[in-house]
Amino acid sequence: MSSVSILDADLDAFFASVEQRDDARLRGRPVIVGPGVVLAASYEARAFGVRSAMGAARARRLCPDAVVVPARFAAYVEASRAVFAIFDRTAPVVERLSIDEAFLDVRGLEHIGGTAPQIARRLRAEVRSEVGLPISVGVASTKHLAKVASSAAKPDGLLVIEAGRELAFLHPLPVARLWGVGPSTERRLREHGIATVGQLAGLPETTVMAILGRAAGSRLHAIAHNRDPRRVRAERRRRSFGAQSAMRSRRDDPAALDAVAAALVDRATRRMRAAGRTGRTVVLRLRFGDFTRATRSRTLPHPTAATRPILLTLRALLAAERDMIARRGITLVGVTVANLEPDTASRQLELPLDGRPPALLDAALDAVRDRFGTAALQRAALLPAGERSAPWLFPGEPDDPAGDRAAAPWRPFGPDRSLPANTTDAS
Numbered sequence: 178m179s180s181v182s183i184l185d186a187d188l189d190a191f192f193a194s195v196e197q198r199d200d201a202r203l204r205g206r207p208v209i210v211g212p213g214v215v216l217a218a219s220y221e222a223r224a225f226g227v228r229s230a231m232g233a234a235r236a237r238r239l240c241p242d243a244v245v246v247p248a249r250f251a252a253y254v255e256a257s258r259a260v261f262a263i264f265d266r267t268a269p270v271v272e273r274l275s276i277d278e279a280f281l282d283v284r285g286l287e288h289i290g291g292t293a294p295q296i297a298r299r300l301r302a303e304v305r306s307e308v309g310l311p312i313s314v315g316v317a318s319t320k321h322l323a324k325v326a327s328s329a330a331k332p333d334g335l336l337v338i339e340a341g342r343e344l345a346f347l348h349p350l351p352v353a354r355l356w357g358v359g360p361s362t363e364r365r366l367r368e369h370g371i372a373t374v375g376q377l378a379g380l381p382e383t384t385v386m387a388i389l390g391r392a393a394g395s396r397l398h399a400i401a402h403n404r405d406p407r408r409v410r411a412e413r414r415r416r417s418f419g420a421q422s423a424m425r426s427r428r429d430d431p432a433a434l435d436a437v438a439a440a441l442v443d444r445a446t447r448r449m450r451a452a453g454r455t456g457r458t459v460v461l462r463l464r465f466g467d468f469t470r471a472t473r474s475r476t477l478p479h480p481t482a483a484t485r486p487i488l489l490t491l492r493a494l495l496a497a498e499r500d501m502i503a504r505r506g507i508t509l510v511g512v513t514v515a516n517l518e519p520d521t522a523s524r525q526l527e528l529p530l531d532g533r534p535p536a537l538l539d540a541a542l543d544a545v546r547d548r549f550g551t552a553a554l555q556r557a558a559l560l561p562a563g564e565r566s567a568p569w570l571f572p573g574e575p576d577d578p579a580g581d582r583a584a585a586p587w588r589p590f591g592p593d594r595s596l597p598a599n600t601t602d603a604s
Contacts, residue, residue, distance in 0.1 A: 180286035181316055181340050182291050183409060185323035186300060188260065189311040189332045191277035191333070192217035195256050196246050198309045207243040209236055216248055216545065220332050250541040259308045267300050272409045273451065276547035280320055294337045301335060309344060318343060319405035324356050327415075343403045348375030352560060355400060362397075377401045377570035418454070421511030422445045422463065431499070434510065438495060439598045441512045442488040446545055455480035456514035459487055461494040466506030471498065484539050487514060 188194065192210040197219060199201045207222035209215055215236050218227040225240035235549045237243065264271045267290070268281035284295045290296050297314040304312045311333035322338055331338035338346050350375055353363045362558025369388055370397070371377050377385065378401035386394030399405065420441040424434075448455065460474040473494045477486060491512050495502075 180284065181318050181337065183317055183319075183323045184281040184283060184293065184297050184300070185315045185320070185321055185327040186264065186279055186302075186304075187313050187315075187327045187331070188277040188280060188359045189313055190217055190219050190223070191256075191310070192248065192253055192265075193219035193222070194310050195252050199252065203246070207240050209240070209243045209245045212245055212247055218243075246484065247551035248541070248544075253544050254540045255502055256310060257309060260304055260312070261309065263300065263303050263307065267296060267303075270411050271407050272411060280323065280409045284380045294335075297335055297337070317492050319403055320407050320409065321356050321405040322347065322403055325350070325354055328354065336475055344378075346371065347401070347403060348378060350374045355397060357393075358397065362393070365389065366544050374401050382545060414456070414515065415452070416455070417444045417460075417515040418449045418511045418517075419460070420454070420511030421509060424477060424507055425510050433508065434495065435492065435504070437510055438491050438512065439488055440509070442484055442491055443542070444482045445512055445514055446482055446487055446539070447546065449574070450481040450515075450539065450543055451583070452517065454517045455482045455486075455519075456517045457481075457513065458496070458516040459490040460513040460515060461491060461498075462509075462513065463498060463502070463507060464509035465501070466508055468508075469505070471501070473498065480516075483544075487512075
């Protein structure tokens with residue numbers, strides 16, 4: 178892309194900012210959201226070293242004067258919707274990254290809405306005046322650079338990387354500022370004397386690939402040169418949402434099958450809610466040990482994107498096939514939700530604004546996974562048996578003798594995912 182037309186808009190300390198917006202007593206004070214683990218920290222708390230995903234005891238030691246408040250996921254979902262409504266009226270193409278961040282493509286709006294920097298300034302002002310939240314925006318020629326720019330603009334700032342100035346901005350930065358470079362990758366690069374983006378860009382691609390692996394090395398070498406051909410893409414209107422998982426042939430382990438089914442429904446319904454769709458028809462797809470297949474479906478009386486009714490329906494479909502599974506074994510299970518409708522008034526009855534626990538649970542899970550990744554929360558049934566009753570320890574806490582090496586059941590950034598291996602999305 179040769180023109181500056183991509184915005185990365187990212188709300189600042191989102192959960193904590195909502196709390197400060199809604200309670201004047203919290204403004205200007207260090208705020209921590211989450212009594213057990215830090216879900217969000219205000220910038221006042223971050224100044225003391227408090228970070229998201231940190232154990233609460235450590236956070237309190239770092240910032241004894243912090244005000245700790247419980248999470249209010251209903252308020253965060255409502256605020257997110259209000260902000261995304263502004264995004265949608267600002268740009269024709271909006272790509273959601275999480276509950277509090279999105280890419281916007283404003284290409285072609287020069288004669289209608291002004292230049293990209295002008296649109297970004299107006300966007301920030303509207304989010305502040307209409308929703309009452311601070312937001313940082315990066316404007317650049319590529320998605321990756323816009324993301325880096327919005328991070329550099331925080332808190333509550335705007336940074337425009339003009340065309341032709343991209344590498345002058347990018348190359349002096351530490352490699353950790355590149356999107357996707359975590360502590361492990363940064364450490365490996367530093368072991369080879371690579372501390373800045375410019376040093377990374379100065380190496381042959383084959384050298385970077387030898388250090389990081391073919392795929393990761395090629396990608397990082399490209400973005401170090403600001404080569405990022407990806408366009409901003411809105412969620413396409415789908416006819417169904419689904420997920421599937423390959424399994425070892427199981428004949429007599431209904432608990433394991435139920436755990437997989439629950440994980441599949443978790444994933445499918447989360448994607449439905451993110452896309453603003455509801456569905457009426459639940460489809461079960463099975464592949465047996467003898468390679469035969471079966472498809473079963475049931476249509477609900479009302480469209481929904483809630484996890485519970487879809488999971489209950491899938492369980493009923495599985496129960497009807499229990500004898501067949503016992504005889505033949507099963508090597509693949511999939512769930513699809515079809516007969517989709519827009520998420521309108523029918524879903525409003527299910528949202529956390531009505532205060533019902535199942536809706537609150539869906540909203541809470543979505544918000545935490547959006548913020549910290551899919552691995553942040555997973556069903557107890559998917560944990561190894563020895564961890565299901567283990568204490569909820571946080572690395573580095575006083576009761577955690579293994580310190581940073583602990584393998585606690587709660588893994589915010591670990592390799593585990595809420596779906597078993599060999600699980601894929603299905604449309």
